[in-house]
Amino acid sequence: MKLLSVVGARPQFIKAAVISRAIADLNAAAGDKGHVADVIVHTGQHYDTTMSQVFFDELSIPDPVHNLEVSGGTHGEMTGRMLERLEAVIIEESPDWVLVHGDTNSTLAGALAATKLHVPLAHVESGLRSYNRRMPEEINRIVTDSIADLLFVPTEQARSNLLSEGVPGERIIPVGDVMFDATKFYAPLAEQRSAVRATHGLESGNYVLATVHRAENTDDPARLKQIVMGLSRLSEENTVVLPLHPRTRLALEAAGLLDDVGSSLLLIEPVGYLEMLDLERNARVIATDSGGVQKEAYFAGVGCVTLRDETEWVELVEAGVNVLAGADADRIVAAAEQLRQVDPEPGLYGDGQAGEKVVSALVEVTRQRKRC
Ligand code: UD1
Ligand code: UDP
Numbered sequence: 001m002k003l004l005s006v007v008g009a010r011p012q013f014i015k016a017a018v019i020s021r022a023i024a025d026l027n028a029a030a031g032d033k034g035h036v037a038d039v040i041v042h043t044g045q046h047y048d049t050t051m052s053q054v055f056f057d058e059l060s061i062p063d064p065v066h067n068l069e070v071s072g073g074t075h076g077e078m079t080g081r082m083l084e085r086l087e088a089v090i091i092e093e094s095p096d097w098v099l100v101h102g103d104t105n106s107t108l109a110g111a112l113a114a115t116k117l118h119v120p121l122a123h124v125e126s127g128l129r130s131y132n133r134r135m136p137e138e139i140n141r142i143v144t145d146s147i148a149d150l151l152f153v154p155t156e157q158a159r160s161n162l163l164s165e166g167v168p169g170e171r172i173i174p175v176g177d178v179m180f181d182a183t184k185f186y187a188p189l190a191e192q193r194s195a196v197r198a199t200h201g202l203e204s205g206n207y208v209l210a211t212v213h214r215a216e217n218t219d220d221p222a223r224l225k226q227i228v229m230g231l232s233r234l235s236e237e238n239t240v241v242l243p244l245h246p247r248t249r250l251a252l253e254a255a256g257l258l259d260d261v262g263s264s265l266l267l268i269e270p271v272g273y274l275e276m277l278d279l280e281r282n283a284r285v286i287a288t289d290s291g292g293v294q295k296e297a298y299f300a301g302v303g304c305v306t307l308r309d310e311t312e313w314v315e316l317v318e319a320g321v322n323v324l325a326g327a328d329a330d331r332i333v334a335a336a337e338q339l340r341q342v343d344p345e346p347g348l349y350g351d352g353q354a355g356e357k358v359v360s361a362l363v364e365v366t367r368q369r370k371r372c
Contacts, residue, residue, distance in 0.1 A: 001034075001035075001036050001037070001096045001097070001362065001363055001366045002036075002037040002039060002093065002094070002095040002096050002097075003019075003023070003036055003037065003038060003039065003095060003096065003097050003099055003359075003362060004039045004040075004041060004089075004090065004093050004095035004097065004098050004099070005019060005020075005038070005039070005040050005041065005098075005099045005100075005101075006041050006043065006086065006098060006099070006100050006101075006106055006107070006109070006110030006113075007040060007041070007042055007043070007064075007101065007106065008042060008043035008044065008045030008046060008070075008082070008104060008105070008106030009045050009046050009102075009104045009106060010046050010051050010052070010055065010270075011101075011102060011179075011290075011291070011292045012101045012102055012104065012106065012107075013052065013055035013056065013059070013061060014055060014059065014179065014182050014273055014292070015101040015102065015124060015125065015178045015179065015182070016040060016061055016101065017055070017059035017060070017061045017182060018178040018179075018181045018182050018185070018354070018355035019038075019099065019124070019178070019355050019358060019359065020038055020040070020061055020062055021185070021355060022355035022356045022358065022359040023036045023038045023359055024038075025356070026356075026359055026360070026363070034363070036359065036363065037095075038062055039065050039093055039095060040061065040062055040063070040064045040065060041064060041065065041066045041067075041068065041086065041089055041110075042064035042066070042067045042068065043068045043070050043071075043082045043085075043086070043105075043106040043109065043110075044067055044068050044069040044070045044071050045070065045071050045078070045082075045104065045105060045106050046071070047069075047071050048246060048270075050269050050270040050271075050272075051246065051270055054272045054273075055272070055273055058272050058273060058274055059186070059273060065093075066089050068081075068082060068085040068086065068089070070082045070085060075105060075136055078105050079105045079108055079109050079112075082105065082106060082109030082110075082113075083109045083112055083113050086109055086110055086113035086114075087113045087116070087117065090113055090114060090117050090119055091117065095119060096120065096362075096366050097119070097120050097121070097122050097362055097366070098110055098111075098113070098114035098119050098120070098121050098122070099121075099122045099123075099124060099358075099362075100114075100121070100122070100123055100124070100144060100148075101123075101124045101125055101178075102124070102125045102137075102291075103125070103128070103137035103138070103140045103141040103144070104137070104140060105136070105140065107123075107140050107141075107144055108139075108140040108143055108144060111123070111143065111144040111147055111148065112143075112147075115147045120149045120150070120365075121144075121147060121148045121149050121150075122148065122149065122150040122151075122152065122358070122362060123144050123145060123148040123150070123151050123152065124152045124178060124358055125152070125154055125177070125178065126141075126144070126145050126148065126151035126152055126153050126158060126162065126172075127145065127151060127153040127154075127155075127157075127158025127159060127161045127162040127172070128141060128154075128158055128161070128291075128312035128313075129141065129142075129158075129161045129312060130310050130311065130312050131310065132309075132310055134216070135214075135215070135216065136215060137291075145162060145165070145167065146165075146167075148171070149171060150171060150173060150361065150362070150365065151167060151171050151172050151173065152173050152174075152175045152354070152357075152358050152361070153172055153173070153174050153175070154175070154176060154177035154178070154179075154180075154349060154350065154354070155177070155313075155315060155348070155349065156174070157314055157315060159172055159174055173357070173358075173361050174350075175350060175353075175354040175357040175358055175361075176349055176350010176351055176352070176353065176354040176357070177295065177349035177350055177354055178354045178355055178358070179292055179295055179296065179349070180295070180299060180349040180350055180352055180354065181350075181352050181353065181354050181355050182273075183277065183296060183299045183300075184299075184352040185352075186273060186274060186277060187277055187281070187299075189274055190273075190274040190275070190277035190278045190281070191278065191281075193274050194274050194275045194277070194278035194279075195275075196271055196275035196278055196279055197278065197279070197282060200241065200266060200268065202239060202241060202266075202279075202282070204282040205282065205283075205284050206238055206239070206284060207238050207239040207240065207241055207266075207282075207283060207284060208231070208234050208235075208238050208239070208240040208241070208283060208284060208285050208286070208287060208336065209240075209241055209279050209280060209283040209285075209286045209287070209288075210231055210240055210241070210242045210265070210286070210287040210288065211242070211243060211245065211287075211288045211289070211290050211293050212224075212227055212242070212245065212248050212288070212289055212307060213245035213247050213248050213289065213290065214289040214290075214307075214308065216289075216308070217289050217307060217308075217327055218247050218248050218250075218251035219251065220327075221251075221255045222327075223327035224251055224252070224255055224257065224327070225255065225257065226327045226328055226329050226332075227307055227327050227329075227332065228252075228257055228260070228261055229329035230287075230307075230325070230328070230329035230330075230331075230332030230333055231261075231264075231265055231287065231332070232260075232261075232264040232265065233329060233332075233333050234287070234332070234333060234336055235264045235265055238284055239266055240264075240265045240266065240287075241265070241266040241268060241279065242261075242265050242266065242267050242268070243268050243269065243270050243271045243276070243279075244267050244268065244269065244270065245270060246270075276293075276296075277296070277300075280293070280296050280297060280300040280302060281300045281301075281302070283297075283300075283302050284302075285302060285303050285304070285305060285336045285339050286300075286302050286303070286304045286305070287304075287305040287307060287325075287332060287336060288304065288305075288306065288307060289306065289307040289308050291311075291312060291313070294306055294311060294313050294316060294322055295313060295316070295349065297321075297322070297342075298316055298319075298321055298322070298342060298344055298348075299344060299349075301341055301342045301343065301344055302341070302342060303321055303322075303323075303336075303339025303340060303341070303342055304316070304321065304322045304323070304339070305322075305323055305325050305332055305335040305336050305339065306322055306323065306324050306325065307325060307326070307327060307332065308324060308326065308327075309324060309326045310324065311324060315348055319345065319348075321339070321342040323335035323338065323339060
């Protein structure tokens with residue numbers, strides 16, 4: 001079986017690492033009896049070393065077979081250029097499956113390219129909804145889910161979202177969250193290898209970790225300003241460390257806020273995944289608008305202030321470990337003060353074997369198809 005995975009943005013490299021590890025394990029166990037070819041296609045959406053190559057290096061992800069070098073531009077330009085190049089690559093590679101992750105423009109382009117060529121499409125991290133159609137990610141998810149042949153869902157909520165949209169139940173496969181697999185596998189390595197806290201003089205339990213990159217926050221100066229004010233107020237009590245997404249750096253510069261932010265917060269370059277896991281695990285509280293970081297806060301047992309008005313990971317809010325504070329300085333400060341240590345419940349995001357389940361389901365369905 002040949003699996004062609006389309007990746008392009010930071011969180012997709014981490015998800016791809018889980019799938020590639022599951023493929024490598026399966027190939028090792030199968031010996032001569034079967035082989036899954038793992039073809040990774042990088043669209044080029046994220047391209048800085050700290051946003052891309054660092055993950056391939058530290059997570060031992062196989063090198064992309066193709067890099068399409070498409071980044072920047074409007075959503076239409078970016079997606080269109082990816083679609084054109086992906087079409088050619090899919091024709092050349094002729095895979096049994098195209099696999100896409102999450103909800104970025106790379107996901108959407110991969111999904112459209114595959115289905116237009118009648119190549120079966122699998123979607124990992126399917127079924128998430130914010131019910132906010134102004135988010136580019138929401139459109140990417142809805143389109144991808146509506147055309148995918150197999151939808152791998154991370155949570156019960158995601159499954160029920162798809163069923164309520166009329167997706168046939170036989171296409172939906174609950175596997176758990178590949179990000180939970182990643183945390184489980186890499187957290188011990190992070191503990192051994194990460195020097196990030198020593199480098200920046202961060203004491204365990206005594207700093208706030210923040211990340212900001214969502215378009216709704218970076219592209220709206222009023223929201224960005226409120227978030228900056230909230231984080232700056234938190235920095236009066238604890239160091240606030242902010243690994244800065246390049247999009248946010250540009251937005252802060254454009255809004256004339258970068259110098260102020262730099263004087264109250266500890267701004268650092270985006271960090272590698274192992275360093276990030278270490279920063280999360282030792283934070284007093286996490287403030288973020290990231291999807292992945294909200295869950296990692298929970299896996300780390302740390303409370304999360306979500307800098308958004310809604311979340312796809314509603315089970316965390318229901319469990320009281322994640323507070324939606326929007327882009328409102330007062331609410332951010334109040335939420336950070338209210339949140340305490342978290343006791344992660346086993347099973348909410350699966351058993352840490354999501355990657356194996358995805359790969360074995362794809363192998364099984366391919367076998368059945370070849371028999372027919
Ligand atoms: C994208 C995804 C978002 C995901 C995020 C993960 C879409 C619509 N958005 O958002 O869902 O949560 O990735 O981080 O697909 N830039 C650089 N260097 C890089 C990457 C980006 O300088 O390596 C800058 C460029 O100016 C670029 C801007 O950041 O134009 C935005 O990048 P883009 O990939 O369009 O969106 P993200 O905000 O990263
Ligand atoms: N991450 C990282 N370094 C950073 C910031 C984030 O390795 O400096 C990781 C984080 O641990 C998580 C993933 O990137 O696994 C989340 O990516 P991001 O927040 O960019 O996107 P989202 O999950 O919101 O789509």
